[in-house]
Amino acid sequence: MKQHNLRTVVSFEVRRTLGKKRFWFMTLMVPIAIGIVLALVVLGNIVADNNFDNQSESEFSFTYTDASSFIDPSVATALGGMVTTEPAKAIAAVRAGKQDAHFVYPADPTTTPTEVYGVDKGLFENGKYSDIATQVLIRSAQDQIGDPALARLAQGNVPISATTFTEGKEAAGLMGIIPPLIFLVIFFLMFFLLANQMLTSTMEEKENRVTEMILTTLNPTALITGKIISLFIVGFAQALVFLLPVLVGYVFFRSTLSLPNIDLSSFTFDPAQLIVGALLAVGGFALFTSTTVAIGAVTPTAKDAGNIFSGLAVLMFIPLYAAPLIISDPQGPVAQLFTYFPYSAPVTAMLRNALGSLTGWEAAIVVTELFLLSALVLRIAVRLFQTGSIQYNNRVSLKTIFARSKALKATQP
Amino acid sequence: MASSKEALVHIEHFKMEFAGVTVIEDLSFDVHRGETFGFLGSNGSGKTTTLRALLGIYKPNGGTLHIDGRAFTPQDGSRLGYLPEERGLYKKESVLTVMTYFGELKGLSKKVAADWSMNYLERVGLGDKGKTRVDKLSGGQQQKVQLGVTIMNDPELLILDEPTKGFDPVNRRLLMDIIEERKRAGSTVLMVTHQMEEVERLCDRIILLKDGRAEAYGTVPEVQNQFGGTMIKTHYSGEIPTSPHYEVTTRDRNYAELTLTDTADESDILRGLVNAGVLVRSFTPIKLSLDEIFVQVYGEQSQAVGA
Numbered sequence: 111m112k113q114h115n116l117r118t119v120v121s122f123e124v125r126r127t128l129g130k131k132r133f134w135f136m137t138l139m140v141p142i143a144i145g146i147v148l149a150l151v152v153l154g155n156i157v158a159d160n161n162f163d164n165q166s167e168s169e170f171s172f173t174y175t176d177a178s179s180f181i182d183p184s185v186a187t188a189l190g191g192m193v194t195t196e197p198a199k200a201i202a203a204v205r206a207g208k209q210d211a212h213f214v215y216p217a218d219p220t221t222t223p224t225e226v227y228g229v230d231k232g233l234f235e236n237g238k239y240s241d242i243a244t245q246v247l248i249r250s251a252q253d254q255i256g257d258p259a260l261a262r263l264a265q266g267n268v269p270i271s272a273t274t275f276t277e278g279k280e281a282a283g284l285m286g287i288i289p290p291l292i293f294l295v296i297f298f299l300m301f302f303l304l305a306n307q308m309l310t311s312t313m314e315e316k317e318n319r320v321t322e323m324i325l326t327t328l329n330p331t332a333l334i335t336g337k338i339i340s341l342f343i344v345g346f347a348q349a350l351v352f353l354l355p356v357l358v359g360y361v362f363f364r365s366t367l368s369l370p371n372i373d374l375s376s377f378t379f380d381p382a383q384l385i386v387g388a389l390l391a392v393g394g395f396a397l398f399t400s401t402t403v404a405i406g407a408v409t410p411t412a413k414d415a416g417n418i419f420s421g422l423a424v425l426m427f428i429p430l431y432a433a434p435l436i437i438s439d440p441q442g443p444v445a446q447l448f449t450y451f452p453y454s455a456p457v458t459a460m461l462r463n464a465l466g467s468l469t470g471w472e473a474a475i476v477v478t479e480l481f482l483l484s485a486l487v488l489r490i491a492v493r494l495f496q497t498g499s500i501q502y503n504n505r506v507s508l509k510t511i512f513a514r515s516k517a518l519k520a521t522q523p
Numbered sequence: 524m525a526s527s528k529e530a531l532v533h534i535e536h537f538k539m540e541f542a543g544v545t546v547i548e549d550l551s552f553d554v555h556r557g558e559t560f561g562f563l564g565s566n567g568s569g570k571t572t573t574l575r576a577l578l579g580i581y582k583p584n585g586g587t588l589h590i591d592g593r594a595f596t597p598q599d600g601s602r603l604g605y606l607p608e609e610r611g612l613y614k615k616e617s618v619l620t621v622m623t624y625f626g627e628l629k630g631l632s633k634k635v636a637a638d639w640s641m642n643y644l645e646r647v648g649l650g651d652k653g654k655t656r657v658d659k660l661s662g663g664q665q666q667k668v669q670l671g672v673t674i675m676n677d678p679e680l681l682i683l684d685e686p687t688k689g690f691d692p693v694n695r696r697l698l699m700d701i702i703e704e705r706k707r708a709g710s711t712v713l714m715v716t717h718q719m720e721e722v723e724r725l726c727d728r729i730i731l732l733k734d735g736r737a738e739a740y741g742t743v744p745e746v747q748n749q750f751g752g753t754m755i756k757t758h759y760s761g762e763i764p765t766s767p768h769y770e771v772t773t774r775d776r777n778y779a780e781l782t783l784t785d786t787a788d789e790s791d792i793l794r795g796l797v798n799a800g801v802l803v804r805s806f807t808p809i810k811l812s813l814d815e816i817f818v819q820v821y822g823e824q825s826q827a828v829g830a
Contacts, residue, residue, distance in 0.1 A: 118627040126616055319611025323672070326578045327600035327628045496580070 119336025286378035293387035393480030394456025404491035440467035538585035548735035564732035601630035604678030
């Protein structure tokens with residue numbers, strides 16, 4: 111019967127959530143926004159390509175003065191430049207729109223800024239003046255070096271392949287950090303997208319005055335557990351909806367979007383790190399969900415619940431603000447405090463796990479702590495729901511709940 | 524249907540406090556299997572609290588509250604039909620979805636719950652509302668749906684907290700019919716009400732709750748006897764003798780009203796008058812109505828009489 115009721119609650123909660131237009135509006139808003147941004151990027155790239163082609167074909171001319179003697183006249187001429195000895199007149203010509211641009215190269219361009227004057231072509235297109243002024247300098251310098259290889263070296267344009275070792279093994283580097291870090295992203299995404307639903311999930315029984323009928327038909331633990339499981343399922347469905355446009359964009363519009371070709375073989379998948387990441391994400395989500403559900407059970411309105419919830423959200427964000435400290439000194443007091451304090455533990459531990467600074471023992475302690483505390487908070491949430499949901503218009507204090515529990519124990523034989 | 528004497532609901536020395544304030548001091552009563560039991564009391568006298576404690580929603584501060592020999596748990600919900608004082612349904616869902624959900628929670632299969640719901644909706648004139656959202660129904664229509672949810676599992680025990688509260692006359696009659704139907708089907712009914720005509724029509728036994736204690740408890744005639752007992756109106760010739768069993772409260776030529784001061788039988792009173800040489804032309808025992816008893820017990824405390 112318990113299993114039957116749990117299934118019934120999960121099925122009811124999932125179906126009615128997925129059946130709501132509001133849910134799909136909120137869920138699809140993110141991928142639609144991503145889609146619009148992608149479309150704008152594609153459109154922007156196409157327009158930029160066209161502009162580039164047009165610009166390449168169009169005539170661009172400038173004048174310049176050279177106090178440094180570094181400028182090679184042939185390079186400047188090839189790019190549309192013409193030397194002048196009358197900078198004031200040249201600037202006046204630019205001001206009058208008769209000349210595209212005028213560059214003033216100082217005696218030492220490495221320490222003194224090169225002055226660039228140009229006809230205003232808009233915020234983005236104005237950048238080409240600086241680009242061309244720089245190109246004239248670079249190409250002139252390359253010409254003076256003579257050897258193309260030396261010229262590339264001088265530019266620092268050299269590929270480097272780095273290999274680092276940890277405990278005698280080759281370290282994964284950035285490619286090893288990204289996979290476990292995905293759990294942190296999923297954790298944040300799911301929590302913030304489902305937060306409102308978590309808060310209102312138990313409030314609904316209270317607001318609709320169905321609590322008493324529910325409590326006499328269904329074990330409150332089954333109800334709360336069913337609601338939490340359904341939140342997991344709904345969260346999973348939402349994650350799929352979000353991933354879909356990303357996959358479509360990557361598979362079908364990779365070249366148009368100028369997306370890099372992701373070679374999965376370049377990532378390092380450490381099974382232990384991934385398992386710890388997944389456990390931390392699930393444990394953290396369970397803890398925050400049961401806590402949020404408990405808040406919803408004792409507060410009379412969504413507004414009241416929201417005020418308490420914002421405190422919870424702050425606890426989640428604090429480790430991100432302290433990330434430099436956590437990364438640089440993982441064994442320091444701040445990192446340790448955030449690692450073991452339950453409501454900052456999921457984010458801190460997931461971050462450290464991805465960076466490889468979370469030891470096996472630490473991971474075991476934090477994962478155990480999160481799951482045990484989730485179970486405890488779930489029990490408290492059930493108790494709060496039992497008492498709080500009958501108080502249709504009042505907030506119930508923990509003192510009231512535990513005082514009642516104590517009185518009961520005192521009277522029991 | 525006559526009730527057996529076996530107690531389906533047993534409450535003994537029930538005590539309940541909220542924040543140090545005693546709501547129920549020491550309450551004991553039984554509801555027999557198959558009977559319809561009226562739970563009466565003024566507003567705030569602790570009736571709803573007692574029901575909630577009986578159903579495990581509140582934890583009592585003392586005493587025993589049993590249904591069928593043990594404390595109620597939600598696992599027993601499949602045998603219970605409970606219409607709480609605070610009513611509601613999932614307002615954003617369709618009528619059929621809500622009814623089927625509660626049916627499933629009460630142990631019915633989805634199909635049985637859906638079929639029963641459709642039949643019920645047809646019966647109460649809501650056959651076309653199955654797919655309508657609950658909040659699109661009128662208040663009266665929502666009450667009918669709520670009633671359906673309460674009885675859909677063919678409950679052995681029906682607990683109704685002010686069942687006719689807010690019902691229009693049509694729905695009230697429907698509810699009365701359904702209670703009688705359930706009674707005929709053998710259900711035990713425990714109902715809280717302020718409607719004395721409902722009590723007189725339906726209840727086999729009643730309890731009157733005042734200040735956290737039972738003020739009166741028994742069958743309706745027993746309670747009537749308990750409160751001022753019986754008054755006798757008589758037309759006579761002769762001299763009415765004095766008696767320890769009655770007091771002459773009104774005397775007007777050949778008419779008198781005798782108020783019984785103990786539980787003496789009315790036929791004994793009549794025999795006593797005749798034996799004293801009184802020529803009794805008419806002899807009509809009049810009992811206090813429950814309404815009058817209610818007013819007598821609660822006086823100004825009650826705001827709900829006749830509501």
